[in-house]
Amino acid sequence: MEVLVLLAPLLSFIVIGLLGSKIGDRTSGIIATLSAFLSFILTLLIIPQALKQPIHITLYNFLPLENYNLSLGLYYDPLSSITTAVVTFVAGVIFLYSLGYMEHYFGKWTFKFYAYLSLFLFAMLLILLSDNLIGIFFGWEGVGVASYLLIGYFHDKKFATDASFEAFVVNRIGDWLFIFGIISTFLIFGTLTIPELFEKVDEVSKTSLALATLLLFGGAVGKSGQLPLHTWLPNAMAGPTPVSALLHAATMVAAGVYMVSRLYPLFENAPDTLKVVAVVGGLTSFFAALVATAQYDIKKIIAFSTMSQLGYMFLALGMGDMVGAMFHLTTHAFFKALLFLAAGSVIVAFHHHLQDIRYMGGLRKYMPFTYAGFMVGALALSGIFPFAGFFSKDRIIGSVLEESVFWGIVGLGGSFLTAYYIFREGFMVFHGEERFRGEYGEVHEVGRVMVIPMVVLGVLSVVFGFVGGWYSGVMGDVRHVHLSVAVGSVVVGLLGIGVAYGVFVKRVLSPESLYESLKPVHALFQSQFFTEFFYHKILARGYFNLSRASYLIGDRKIIDGSINLFSFGYLRVVRVLWKLLDIKAIDLFINWLAMFILSTGRRVSFIQTGLINNYIFFLLLGIVLILGIMLYGLNKVKGQG
Amino acid sequence: MTAIPLEAFLTVSGLIFGIGMFGLIVRRNLITLLMSLELCLNAVNIAFVGADAHLGLVEGQIFALFIIALAAVEAAVGLGIIIAIFRYRKVESSDEVRDMRG
Amino acid sequence: MFKLIVFIIFSAWAVISSLGVVLFSNPVYVILWLLSALISIAGIFFVAGAELVGAIQLIIYAVAIAVFYIFVLTAVPWEKALKKDSHYRVEGVIAFPFIILLYIEMFIVFTLGVMASPKKQLKLFIERIGNAEVVGSILFSKYFIAFEIVSLVLLMGMIGAVLIGRKESQTYDGDTS
Structure with a gap:
């Protein structure tokens, strides 16, 4: 059963990859969805066991080294099993959604898409469940490959192939750091199995451990799109929206956060690295929030929001609140997937032709479910009580404020900006005048197969925050948020919403005139502080x-x-x-x-001569000659004998 | 009773073998060529049987029997070839079948 | 002594018949000489005590194969078979010294061989139970596989001869159409 969790997506990948053209695109999608849900249900069955006692299974020893057996193994502890459940659930929901989203492309080898998705899920589960760092690295590269394939899925478009190429190259830098981190970990510890690493963590030198963890964190930076290596993440929005929702919001980019949490005992023993983690995370969260305020692409705004939220997670990790980071990762997976799915619905409504929010508006009337889903996601993202984001984000801000006032204020500022940019997008898309008129015809609410995932995720975005206490208890680190922090955070979020409402709905200040007066700042933000340039x-x-x-x-x-x-x-x-x-x-x-x-x-x-008789004559000559030679030789031998 | 010396058998055998060899070299008619070949084979048979009589064995006679059987095969195939040659070429003389001339 | 005389008679007959085979030009005479040579060789076999081989020599060689040659000869027109120069005289003259040389060498080999050969070993055994029986028992026990292979070779030869010698319609394309 434990193995089947990992194998279900792999089997689905193989079946779809081999038989996809035979069984059709829709069947392929259904198989992929079922395999994801199968993994989810199996994980749910495993969780109670894993919470009591971590399960460690060694499947296969594939490289016996001198005094260490490199093996393929699974490790279920509370962290990995709960994260696996979240990932498989979100993946299953998004697979279901993609059945509706990709309908436009059915008949054009779309089964490839589901094969890639299954491959991605398999690799992601390998990261989550592997009991050693090499297994994590395999999964790491696997999600890299799947991400490359999926970003470049519309490979007839130049910007998509460019984006996939960029994602691959930038990830390569992170992966390079990561493998060096693994190598140095092996040199330091003499083992790569995670439980053994935890046991030995007190015995090793702090300096070398700092170096190793710094290198490992480099890998996380690459995969999670943190500050020096962030440009690929917004450009990765060239892929289909379910891909953005799954890989670049909910799961894959969270692999970096997960990896740091997985090895958190190592990081805890390297305080210098934790400082770096905190600084990178805090800077990224604020930076990405600033950039997001000036974007116009419906998906890029959410992508920068993802970057910003991942920055929050790293900030929390750096400040020593691992459980808060992981809890935020979980809630974030729900509401960020929800936001992406809503954005994808809007794109579907415009028949995959329009992504610029300046040409949208007033969609509230036409797409009520999508509007509701987006608003729930936005409220959760802004951290408004009682949505899920409130609990996780406030816990992070609370922990950060305890450690450092400066970063706490940065976090609060980011929180304000988050509320502003996400509602700016929401108001521009769903309120106001219908700027798309005349060019794109009528827009409709999307089909049921796409609404159901949004409803499910929306409900979870509302209620999941209330399991935060249980989650913290299971993970063994309960923290109570001070009321003043909670109130402050909500107020800041409401302030951001209010500003966005005032500017984009009530037009207290005309956005156009603001744009004119703040043009240089806007240009600075929109170009991501010229980093992309x-x-x-x-x-x-x-x-x-x-x-x-x-x-x-x-x-x-x-x-x-x-x-x-x-x-x-x-x-x-x-x-x-x-x-x-x-x-x-x-x-x-x-x-x-x-x-x-x-x-x-x-x-x-x-x-x-061609005459048989002459040939026989030569035969006679040969017989005579050979007999003579033999007799001569015999004579010689006899003479000697 | 007096045994016939082995030398006598071998002399007769050698004489007949040489005569057969000479016939193989000088005969022009393909059928008579084959007959000369039969003489050679019979000469070998005489040597076998003579050696048997000298040594008191029977293996030589068995090989003589094999040689007779193979001579029958050789005659059948050889004459078949000759008939085929005659049918295609209307010749039966060896100097008219010299396709292998260099 | 009597045996030796009979052997010498048969031997002289066989050598003379062989010379007749080689020297006569008319193919029909050649076949008669060959028949005579085969019969005399059968006589030599009888004298040597190899009754079975001698009988088979008479039955198979002297009758079956000779008749076969005569059949084939009838397939060849007379004017072809009775060609005047039936021998290559130049080749004969050139080959003659080499034949003599072959005789000399064979003589040396035979002398050496006879000197090296052991004495009689199984003579008594053979004389007690009879020659043909011993040949048969050894042929069908020790040389059984060889015997079977030879029979297969005979079958193959038969099939081959039929295949080679049969009429093929396309070779007579002028006649059949």
């Missing part, structure tokens, strides 16, 4: 130009020149040799040899 134009283009220059100078001039010179000289020498040696000596000899053999053959061929 810097990466794309200066780093990538600079590297490109450097390569071109070194090609022109180094390759063309120096290497090609020397090679040409060499080949020229060689040709000269060879020509001389050819004239002297080949024509004069070798050709002469060869020709002579050929002529000699030819004439000899002519002369000798008269023996071949």
Whole structure:
């Protein structure tokens, strides 16, 4: 049963991958959905056991090293089993949603999409359940591959392939750090199995542990889109919306947070690394929130919001509140998936042609369910009581405030901005005048298969916050949020909503005039503080130009020149040799040899008369000769004997 | 009773073998060529049987029997070939079948 | 002594018949000489005490194979078979010294072989239970597989001869159409 959790998506991937064209796109999607829900149900059955006593299963030893057996194993403890349940559930719901979302593309090899999704789920479960770091690394790379395939799913569009390529390259930097972190962990501990790591964590040197954890955190930065390696995450929105919801909001990007939590005893013993984690997370959360206020793409806003929330999680990790981070990850998975699904519904309503919120508006009348889903998600994201986000986010802000007032205020500021940008998007899309009129025709509410996932996730976004106490108890770290923090946080969130309402619905201040007066700031935010420009134009283009220059100078001039010179000289020498040696000596000899053999053959061929009798005569000659030789030899032997 | 010496058998065998060999070299008619070949085989048979009589064994006679059987096969196939050659070429002389001339 | 005389008579007969096979030009005479040679060789076998081989020599060689040759000869037109120059004289002259050389070498080999050969071992045993019986029992026990293979070879030869010698309609494309 424990293994089947992992194998169900893999089997689904194999079946769809092999038979997808036979069984059709819709059946493929149903198989993928069922496999995800199967994993979810099995995980639910395992959880009670895992909460009592962690389950550790070794499946297969595939690399016996000198004094360590590298194995494939599963490790169910409260952290991994609950996260697995959340991931499989969200994945199943989103798979179900994608049946509706991808209907537009059915008949165009869409089964590939479900195969990739199943592959992704398998790799994600490998990250979650593996009992050693190499297994996590395999899953890490697996979700990287699935993410690459899914971002570039619309591979006939240049921006999608560019985005998938960028995601792959940027992730590569993180993965490179991660594998080095694994190697240094192995050097330090002599083992990679997670429970054994926890046992030995007190015995090792703090300095080397800091280095190893820093490298591991580098991997998390790459996968979770934190500050230096963040540009791929918004661009990854080129993929289909269920992909954005699943990979780039709810699960895959959370792998970095999960990995740090998984190895949290290691990080706890490296306080310097934790400081770095906190600074990176805090900066990212504020940075991404600022950038999100100036975006126009319906999905990119939510993508930056994801970055910002992941930053909160890392901030909490850095401040020592691992359970808060993981709880926020869980609630975030629900409401962020909900927001993405709502955004996807809007995109479907516009037949996959419109994603710019400046041309939307007034959709509330046409899409009530989507509107409700989006608003629930937005309220949860803003941390308004009693939605799920309130509990998790306030716990984080509370923990951060305990540790450091500065980062607490940064967190509160981010919280204000979060409320502002998400409601800015909500009001621009669902309220106001209908700016899309004339170009895109009528818009309708989406089908039932897409509404049900939103309803499920919406309900969970409302109620899941109340299980926070239980969750903290299970994870063994209960913290009570001070009332003043809670009230302050809600007030800040309401303030953000109020500003957005005032500007975009009531038009107390005209957004257009604000835009005019704050144009430089807006440009700064919209270009992500020029980081994307810097990466794309200066780093990538600079590297490109450097390569071109070194090609022109180094390759063309120096290497090609020397090679040409060499080949020229060689040709000269060879020509001389050819004239002297080949024509004069070798050709002469060869020709002579050929002529000699030819004439000899002519002369000798008269023996071949074709007459049987003559051949028998030669046979007689042979018999006589061989008998003579044998007798002569016999005589010699006898003479010696 | 006096036994016939082995040398006598071997002499007769060698004589007949040589005569058969000579016939193989000089005969022009394909059928007579085959007959010369039969002489050679019979010469070998004489040697076998003579050796048997000298040694007191029977293996030689058994091989003589095998040789007779194989001679029958050889005659059948050889004459079949000759008939085929005659049918296609209307010749039966070995100097008219010299396709292998170099 | 009597045996030796009979052997010498048969031997002379066989050598003379062989010379007749080689030297006569008319194929019909050649076949008669071959028949005579085969019968005399059968006589030699009888004298040597190999009654079974001698009988088979008479039945199979002297009757079956000779008749077979005569059949084939009848398939060849007379004017072809009675060609005047039936021998290659130049080749004969060239080959003759080598035949003599072969005789000399064979003589040396035989002398060496006879000198090296052991004495009689099983003579008494054979004389007690009879030659044909011993040959038969050994042929069907020790050489049974060889015997079966030879019978297979005979079958193959038969099939091959039929295949090679049969009329093929497409070779007579002028006649059949």
